[in-house]
Amino acid sequence: xxxLIYTLTVxxxxxxxEGVAWVTHKYIMHGLFWTLHRDHHHKEHFDFLERxxxxxxxxxxxxxxxxAVGTLSHLPLWTCIGSGITLYGACYFFIHDLFIHQRLRVLxxxxxxxxxxIRRAHKMHHKHLGKEDGECFGMLWVPLxxxxxxxxxxxx
Numbered sequence: 001x002x003x004l005i006y007t008l009t010v011x012x013x014x015x016x017x018e019g020v021a022w023v024t025h026k027y028i029m030h031g032l033f034w035t036l037h038r039d040h041h042h043k044e045h046f047d048f049l050e051r052x053x054x055x056x057x058x059x060x061x062x063x064x065x066x067x068a069v070g071t072l073s074h075l076p077l078w079t080c081i082g083s084g085i086t087l088y089g090a091c092y093f094f095i096h097d098l099f100i101h102q103r104l105r106v107l108x109x110x111x112x113x114x115x116x117x118i119r120r121a122h123k124m125h126h127k128h129l130g131k132e133d134g135e136c137f138g139m140l141w142v143p144l145x146x147x148x149x150x151x152x153x154x155x156x
Contacts, residue, residue, distance in 0.1 A: 013084025
């Protein structure tokens with residue numbers, strides 16, 4: 001029975017991170033720390049890395065801390081929370097940096113409706129160059145209207 005609790009804990013942490021990512025993106029990255037996130041919208045960087053990439057470290061700390069506490073203190077629920085956070089981070093990296101922004105050329109021509117909807121929603125996010133008036137601050141949860149647009153596009 002413990003395996004079910006552990007699995008549900010990993011899943012809850014993973015799903016909860018979408019909410020954390022949304023709130024952090026909207027109110028911190030497009031708020032107090034816009035100076036770090038701005039180059040991501042304006043392409044002010046001159047090499048492979050952006051100032052925005054520093055957020056990777058900020059987001060990695062809670063996952064690493066939970067994994068460390070769980071492992072060192074023999075508290076498996078903390079290890080599960082850390083695993084869920086880390087899995088979300090890996091998915092975020094794959095979807096955002098590799099798939100959407102093509103830092104490495106992968107899945108360039110995917111016809112998967114979910115991936116197309118994610119790409120479309122993120123494109124709408126980036127159409128706003130300032131820190132205000134943004135939309136689509138999450139990553140894996142895509143508003144239904146983008147699925148409808150993809151479906152409509154496929155029908156044409």
